[in-house]
Amino acid sequence: MVALNLVSRPNKRRQTPDQVSELTTNRLSIYLRSLNELDASGVQTVSSQGLAEQFHLNAAQIRKDLAYFGEFGVRGVGYYVKELRRHLRQILGLDRRLRVAILGAGNLGLALADYPGFRQEGFEIAALFDNLREKVGQQSRLGVPIFDIHDPSSIRSLPPASRGFSTSRRARCTCRMM
Numbered sequence: 001m002v003a004l005n006l007v008s009r010p011n012k013r014r015q016t017p018d019q020v021s022e023l024t025t026n027r028l029s030i031y032l033r034s035l036n037e038l039d040a041s042g043v044q045t046v047s048s049q050g051l052a053e054q055f056h057l058n059a060a061q062i063r064k065d066l067a068y069f070g071e072f073g074v075r076g077v078g079y080y081v082k083e084l085r086r087h088l089r090q091i092l093g094l095d096r097r098l099r100v101a102i103l104g105a106g107n108l109g110l111a112l113a114d115y116p117g118f119r120q121e122g123f124e125i126a127a128l129f130d131n132l133r134e135k136v137g138q139q140s141r142l143g144v145p146i147f148d149i150h151d152p153s154s155i156r157s158l159p160p161a162s163r164g165f166s167t168s169r170r171a172r173c174t175c176r177m178m
Contacts (some may be wrong), residue, residue: 024065025092030055031062032088039081047078097122105130105138105146113140129154 034055038046052059066072066084069091073079089095100118102109105128112118113125128140129149136148147154 020068024068027057027061027065028088028092030057031065032085032092032094035081035085035088039085043081045078045080048073050078094122097124099124099126101125101127101129102144103129103149105132105135105140110140113144114142127154 031051034051034057035046038051038054046054048059048062051057051062063073069087072084072087086095100123102112102125105113109128109130113128118125125140125144128144128146130136130146131149133148135146138146140146
């Protein structure tokens, strides 16, 4: 018996990520959330029509968006939920851990640093940055350290793969000036 991988054959229309619109990538995250719900419910396969009806989406748009990245469905069967989830996680870059820094250690920044959903989705909150001296050297409830945003050595100490989320207008302005 020969096993065939019918889920992810290359597609001639395949486009590079820089050719895909931001709207398309935003919809991919919606599809992924929908597939997460289906997987948690034990659903193994779903058609684009079934996905569209259950989550108030457009079946043709789903097929078009997925076609940018390859052929994921099987005619007459639909999409294998676990496989499509895996592919969407790869496309969205969620299949690897990302270290993240948060700019702004106010109430929102501290809440984001301690939010468990980020860890579950592969984000490690490595640091918080703030411009208030009384916060520098402190930690969030779960131990994320707070650094001085004006101290370039603390910013350089972060690994290059880190990303930044700004939670305050002042932090965004400071970050732009650096």
